[in-house]
Amino acid sequence: MKYFLVVLALLVPLASASTLKDSPGSDDIAIPAFVQTFNQLHRGPPVRISTKRANVETRLFSQNLDNFNDTNQNVWNQRVLINEDNFVDGSPIFIYLGGEWKIEPSAITSGLWVDIAKEHNGSLIYTEHRFFGESIPIKPLSTKNLKYQSVKQALADVVNVIKVLKKEDKYKDSKVVVSGCSYSASMAVWLKLLYPNVIVGSWASSAPLEAKVDFSDFMEVVGRAYRELAGDYCYDLIDNATSYYEGLFQSGQGAEAKKLLNLCDSFDETDERDQWQIFSSIANIFAGLAQYQKPENYDLAQYCSVLRNFDKDDALALSQFIQWRLGRPECVNINYQGTVNYYKLSKNNYDGTGLGWFYQTCRQFGWFQSSANSNHPFGSTFPATLYTDTCHDVFGSRYTSAKIERYVQATNSAYGGKDPNVENVYMTHGGLDGWSKVGAGPAQEAVIFPQASHCSDEGSISSKDSQSVRTSKKRVVELVREWLEDSRAKAIY
Ligand SMILES: *[C@@H]1O[C@H](CO)[C@@H](O)[C@H](O)[C@H]1NC(C)=O
């Protein structure tokens, strides 16, 4: 009970900008709850609050629409943020890579990467990934135009930024190091793999490396996070409430579940795919909270305290919790066709989130967080098919599950899965981060922090750090020194 008031005030519900303009003047289209929870799970690293003043400049870099076809003359502007506050001519360039999110200044004004850049009088650069934020190379986002959305193109964009910078006098002798979190950490690894001479080293915090269609292990780790950090009672509550709702659908009482969960009329309780959407949305909400939890703040224990306090009945407590996380809509907008329609609509009316990443999951990575592994409290009602069906219905009939499987295997062939053939790359993971299951492990010399979540080591060295995080942060500081030192004699780009 103690946590209850604190938490309601402090913890913000999911993105409030939950509408998409259909066309100017028309009514907004509500973002389906499933898409909200999916976007939340794939959001960027938390914005850090910094009291220090920093001058962050925005620059636009002209990029080719297709970096691998000289005949294609189309260009677009990539947004890049630059912080040169501590820069001395010729000192290194510290790139922080943008992933599937809109970039914002805090990533290059505070945190460990910034501290290290200062030590070397470095310049800090934050690159926005194509098809996210304000860096949209082409519109509309038809399936045809989205063929220019790939990690290979995005890595080539980063190399172009480096090329352009290094033409400037002050950067001509600058060495380049990169870092990233989550998908942008994968990029940090793959940049070193594809362009070993352009950058001297790379630190990847929580990089998923192995593409996989049915990412069934993910929810197991999420469940473990709740059990370990919030307790058995919390795990059991989620488990029982989920089973209760699954049981209602299985016994033909879907209408009752619909009522208890306050689902909108458009939800069809007899439609299997509508049911898949509910249970995946519930799991995504819990996973989204676990994603950036800090064990030292007791985040998950607090969320579970809120959950428990909503109602003494498990099923009702879960329903209240879900509605709270979704920003208390009049009714919870969940149905399969609504999600497909939303994505189709956003192909023509881009709203700055979601679609570019959903496309990449269908075309390159998979990582569909299914219920197939039974070792978690979120039930067994959301197969990876939910996602592959959506790919098919949104991007076209070519996207069969067999084809998506081949796309994913092609990604692993190109980048080497969990064991990429790279040097001067340092990889870290949280032991209670589901993404660690598709990342490098100790066998590949990755460092795992027990109890930690996603990208948990990006802040400045602090007394709140666990022993393992602190040791690792010091190691990053040391490694960057070595990378910059070692490469002194080598010719760089
Ligand atoms: C390269 O670009 C040209 C001009 O846009 C286009 O006609 C051609 O089909 C492209 N080639 C490939 C292999 O994409």
Ligand SMILES: *[C@@H]1O[C@H](CO)[C@@H](O)[C@H](O)[C@H]1NC(C)=O
């Ligand atoms: C950083 O710049 C200052 C001032 O120009 C200089 O004294 C110092 O040696 C530089 N440090 C490094 C690591 O280059």
Ligand SMILES: *[C@@H]1O[C@H](CO)[C@@H](O)[C@H](O)[C@H]1NC(C)=O
């Ligand atoms: C499981 O949840 C149902 C529905 O909320 C409730 O009636 C039942 O008492 C719960 N079971 C346990 C063991 O808590």
